[in-house]
Amino acid sequence: MSPQESKRYRNVKVDYLARVEGEGALYLRIDKDKVEEVELRIFEPPRFFEAFLQGRRWTEAPDITARICGICPIAYQSSAISAMESIAGVTVSEPIRALRRLMYCGEWIESHILHMAMLHAPDFLGYEDAIQMAQHHPGVVKNALRLKKLGNDIMTFLGGREIHPINMRVGGFYSVPEKRDLERFKPELEWGLEATRELAQLLAGFDYPDFERDYEYVAMRHPEEYPMWQGRIVSNRGLDIDWPEFFDHIEERHMPQSTALHSVIKERGAYMVGPIARYNLNHDKLSSDARALAKEAGLGASCANPFQSILVRGIETFYAIEEALRLITNYEKPDRPYVEAEPKAGTGYGCSEAPRGICFHRYSIDDDGIITGARIAPPTAQNQATMEEDLVDLVPLFANNTDEELTWKCEQAVRNYDPCISCSVHFLKVHVDRR
Amino acid sequence: MGIRSITLFGVGNALRGDDGIGLVLARSVGALSPRRFTVRECTGEPAALLEQWSGLDAAMLFDAVQSGGPPGAVFRVDVTENPLPGAFKQTSTHGFGVAEAVELSRALGVLPARMLVYGVEAVSFDHGAEITPEVAAAIPEVVGMAARDAANWTGEQFPPDPETDSPCTNTV
Numbered sequence: 167m168s169p170q171e172s173k174r175y176r177n178v179k180v181d182y183l184a185r186v187e188g189e190g191a192l193y194l195r196i197d198k199d200k201v202e203e204v205e206l207r208i209f210e211p212p213r214f215f216e217a218f219l220q221g222r223r224w225t226e227a228p229d230i231t232a233r234i235c236g237i238c239p240i241a242y243q244s245s246a247i248s249a250m251e252s253i254a255g256v257t258v259s260e261p262i263r264a265l266r267r268l269m270y271c272g273e274w275i276e277s278h279i280l281h282m283a284m285l286h287a288p289d290f291l292g293y294e295d296a297i298q299m300a301q302h303h304p305g306v307v308k309n310a311l312r313l314k315k316l317g318n319d320i321m322t323f324l325g326g327r328e329i330h331p332i333n334m335r336v337g338g339f340y341s342v343p344e345k346r347d348l349e350r351f352k353p354e355l356e357w358g359l360e361a362t363r364e365l366a367q368l369l370a371g372f373d374y375p376d377f378e379r380d381y382e383y384v385a386m387r388h389p390e391e392y393p394m395w396q397g398r399i400v401s402n403r404g405l406d407i408d409w410p411e412f413f414d415h416i417e418e419r420h421m422p423q424s425t426a427l428h429s430v431i432k433e434r435g436a437y438m439v440g441p442i443a444r445y446n447l448n449h450d451k452l453s454s455d456a457r458a459l460a461k462e463a464g465l466g467a468s469c470a471n472p473f474q475s476i477l478v479r480g481i482e483t484f485y486a487i488e489e490a491l492r493l494i495t496n497y498e499k500p501d502r503p504y505v506e507a508e509p510k511a512g513t514g515y516g517c518s519e520a521p522r523g524i525c526f527h528r529y530s531i532d533d534d535g536i537i538t539g540a541r542i543a544p545p546t547a548q549n550q551a552t553m554e555e556d557l558v559d560l561v562p563l564f565a566n567n568t569d570e571e572l573t574w575k576c577e578q579a580v581r582n583y584d585p586c587i588s589c590s591v592h593f594l595k596v597h598v599d600r601r
Numbered sequence: 602m603g604i605r606s607i608t609l610f611g612v613g614n615a616l617r618g619d620d621g622i623g624l625v626l627a628r629s630v631g632a633l634s635p636r637r638f639t640v641r642e643c644t645g646e647p648a649a650l651l652e653q654w655s656g657l658d659a660a661m662l663f664d665a666v667q668s669g670g671p672p673g674a675v676f677r678v679d680v681t682e683n684p685l686p687g688a689f690k691q692t693s694t695h696g697f698g699v700a701e702a703v704e705l706s707r708a709l710g711v712l713p714a715r716m717l718v719y720g721v722e723a724v725s726f727d728h729g730a731e732i733t734p735e736v737a738a739a740i741p742e743v744v745g746m747a748a749r750d751a752a753n754w755t756g757e758q759f760p761p762d763p764e765t766d767s768p769c770t771n772t773v
Contacts, residue, residue: 296705297704298708300708300709308709315649318646328646328649329644
């Protein structure tokens with residue numbers, strides 16, 4: 167960081183915004199206490215996944231798109247599989263549905279824990295990073311690592327490996343486990359429930375900035391469960407659509423500063439996806455224990471403070487562990503690991519709740535099952551406009567702080583969204599111009 | 602009594618060109634003495650690394666690095682004494698990889714009592730590519746270096762002298 171001062175401008179430049187994934191920069195131009203201009207500049211090269219999916223077999227989409235992210239591959243696999251199954255008219259059995267949900271629980275656990283304990287908590291405790299935090303809170307970090315491993319182990323067991331798992335396919339799984347093998351996770355999951363409860367209590371004690379905005383929250387909603395990979399797409403302002411209608415309401419805009427697309431709701435503008443949106447739109451679908459933990463941690467039925475996303479992640483992690491236990495208890499091995507599916511020409515849509523928010527896919531295939539078109543809206547791209555708007559409102563609250571403090575607060579505000587910039591394609595440098 | 606067992610961590614992806622060098626090195630050193638070496642192949646996921654090396658007496662880790670130096674250049678760091686340089690921080694997810702796993706282990710007091718990290722400057726991470734000739738050329742040097750370090754730790758020579766080496770009795 168190299169703060170400089172002149173009569174008219176104060177410039178703050180951070181060459182590397184740590185604790186996010188991907189390559190980009192944040193530029194702020196500030197006149198006294200007013201933000202004149204804010205840009206999340208995404209300069210990581212485009213990755214062209216949508217282009218090189220064309221010409222590939224329809225059954226390859228789940229494994230190819232899983233490569234977009236090492237932290238949330240299940241989200242990409244689930245959305246791609248749902249889209250292809252909708253084209254083929256495949257309905258999977260209840261045990262397959264449950265195993266997919268269990269995989270998703272593993273992903274939420276490992277991704278949320280990494281972000282909460284290793285990447286975001288240091289902001290609130292005043293440490294540069296998790297390594298410094300570990301020197302003062304070794305118990306918290308050890309438990310977090312053990313919880314992350316629990317999530318990874320579920321993904322490895324069901325998927326063959328924790329990064330880019332290889333066992334999910336259109337129609338089901340290549341191989342499904344015996345119930346007795348799944349049950350070996352129970353003791354560690356029971357431990358995880360208590361460890362997450364303790365973590366949520368720690369998070370509840372953080373000093374959160376007094377900052378709330380009037381957001382449009384967008385998440386999936388399922389009639390019977392907290393959403394992971396099934397459900398309609400809804401918002402708190404009347405959006406209530408099935409997947410094929412996504413691009414009727416959501417517009418992706420190319421911004422000159424970014425290789426990611428900015429998503430907006432056509433009628434209204436920026437919106438928020440991710441844990442807070444899910445929580446606010448699905449609080450009634452959480453388990454009673456998860457709702458009680460949320461209440462104990464000081465959360466109501468909805469939350470409008472993006473800095474408290476870390477706390478909501480804690481509640482969702484608790485829920486994911488509970489849900490994993492429930493799914494394992496109820497699991498019965500299916501007769502067949504997958505349903506045969508035949509391609510036919512058509513367009514299919516898939517959506518699932520990645521840890522960071524909805525991950526939307528659309529594919530077109532021909533009669534031979536060759537992909538002729540692909541479009542993917544990752545969660546970080548959908549949150550990009552909201553992150554910028556947060557900064558516009560946040561900066562005046564900290565205008566009297568030093569450049570260093572203001573920059574830290576802006577980075578923290580970006581980290582509220584656990585941005586996976588290389589999913590949308592990215593890495594952050596922060597540059598602040600003040601006059 | 603000298604060290605009886607050394608765990609070798611090979612970090613990388615065999616399908617991404619030079620990223621596979623860590624795996625090849627761990628296997629090559631491990632082949633010198635299956636009796637003394639245990640080979641673990643890893644993606645570099647820090648929680649898994651930390652769990653696997655916690656409590657070990659002796660560990661060696663092999664990885665590809667990107668420092669901008671000449672292709673095939675060899676690094677050797679005693680991480681019980683020094684942090685890993687920036688060259689080891691390139692290929693992690695969410696800014697969290699081998700270097701961070703080492704420092705986190707140090708902070709938590711679970712770093713192996715003896716731990717050496719060997720790196721080779723990589724050139725290409727292309728999908729499906731072979732390890733480039735410049736990087737592969739470093740294999741004998743790194744294996745020889747690790748064999749000498751292992752000899753210092755154990756008081757034995759690698760590969761073992763067939764005249765004096767007792768039969769292998771453990772399985773990995």
